[in-house]
Amino acid sequence: MPLYSATPETSALVLEPLPVATASEAVADETRVGLTSTPKTLSPWLFYDEAGSQLFEQITALPEYYLTRTERAIFTAHADEIVRVAAGEPRQTLTLIEPGAGSAAKTRIMLEAAVRLQGSVVYQPVDVSATALESARKNILGRVPGVSVRCQVADYTREPLPENRLPNTRTLALYIGSSIGNFTPNEALALLQNLRAQLLPGDQFLLGADLVKDVTAMLAAYNDAAGVTAAFNRNVLERLNRELDADFDLSAFRHKAIWNARESRIEMHLESLCAQRVHVPANSAGDAMILTFARGETIHTENSYKFTPEAVESLLSDTGFRATHTWNDDAKLFAVTLASAV
Numbered sequence: 001m002p003l004y005s006a007t008p009e010t011s012a013l014v015l016e017p018l019p020v021a022t023a024s025e026a027v028a029d030e031t032r033v034g035l036t037s038t039p040k041t042l043s044p045w046l047f048y049d050e051a052g053s054q055l056f057e058q059i060t061a062l063p064e065y066y067l068t069r070t071e072r073a074i075f076t077a078h079a080d081e082i083v084r085v086a087a088g089e090p091r092q093t094l095t096l097i098e099p100g101a102g103s104a105a106k107t108r109i110m111l112e113a114a115v116r117l118q119g120s121v122v123y124q125p126v127d128v129s130a131t132a133l134e135s136a137r138k139n140i141l142g143r144v145p146g147v148s149v150r151c152q153v154a155d156y157t158r159e160p161l162p163e164n165r166l167p168n169t170r171t172l173a174l175y176i177g178s179s180i181g182n183f184t185p186n187e188a189l190a191l192l193q194n195l196r197a198q199l200l201p202g203d204q205f206l207l208g209a210d211l212v213k214d215v216t217a218m219l220a221a222y223n224d225a226a227g228v229t230a231a232f233n234r235n236v237l238e239r240l241n242r243e244l245d246a247d248f249d250l251s252a253f254r255h256k257a258i259w260n261a262r263e264s265r266i267e268m269h270l271e272s273l274c275a276q277r278v279h280v281p282a283n284s285a286g287d288a289m290i291l292t293f294a295r296g297e298t299i300h301t302e303n304s305y306k307f308t309p310e311a312v313e314s315l316l317s318d319t320g321f322r323a324t325h326t327w328n329d330d331a332k333l334f335a336v337t338l339a340s341a342v
Contacts, residue, residue, distance in 0.1 A: 101125030
């Protein structure tokens with residue numbers, strides 16, 4: 001169910017109640033499945049409660065986290081060209097839709113370019129975090145005249161994107177920030193195949209992807225000196241304490257980031273510093289659990305896959321898109337690729 005809706009005439013935001021019980025059950029289900037498996041895992045969507053979303057925004061401003069500022073620089077340099085190419089010839093009116101929108105800080109650059117090209121634009125951000133969408137709304141409305149915002153709280157990996165396509169428009173779907181790197185290769189294929197199924201031939205897709213580079217630089221981006229990423233990682237346990245009344249001792253887990261060269265990914269883990277037991281009380285999703293951790297045992301919380309240019313093109317081709325243009329920063333740390341739905 002959409003949490004936010006807006007009309008293009010007013011760009012007003014309407015708040016509807018979020019089904020809290022359903023959300024809590026999803027957290028409980030993920031905890032039960034992930035922490036009783038071997039090895040233990042937790043899905044990265046659990047990061048993005050209100051506290052986690054705020055921590056991630058702090059991460060994007062860290063000196064070690066090159067991804068956000070590098071992609072932003074690419075947009076700043078090339079947004080007008082990207083939007084012009086996406087609109088095609090003869091020019092079609094673009095509607096921008098963004099699964100996993102977050103706070104939409106970088107998307108403002110693209111929306112400003114769209115307004116310059118066509119006078120106005122409808123923007124439809126989709127995110128699992130209501131907090132992030134509220135931030136996106138504030139980042140856009142009033143700051144980018146000519147933009148109408150229609151927000152939707154949804155798990156875009158499982159739920160369909162908004163169906164209210166405007167007549168005589170072309171969709172430009174944005175999937176930026178290298179969010180695609182958080183999924184396994186098979187999951188990434190399924191995600192983009194699902195997205196392609198909701199687009200029409202000729203619709204456009206803009207994909208941001210972090211490229212393989214020096215290992216030291218990649219690791220530093222996920223293990224900053226200020227410890228913000230560590231706090232972000234441990235917040236997933238704090239969320240389980242808050243929402244499930246679990247009794248995780250956050251000080252008994254340390255943040256760990258490693259480079260898995262075989263899989264071409266950075267992995268984030270929470271490592272147990274001692275042998276310990278954690279109690280999760282019974283809830284609507286199931287009976288009480290006693291979770292045991294050995295010293296050195298980890299909970300695998302996130303992957304961040306890194307790509308070669310060839311891997312990006314192959315992923316797009318395998319999911320029903322044809323890559324047409326790629327923009328890079330001078331150091332080729334990051335790639336922004338425009339593809340057409342075929």
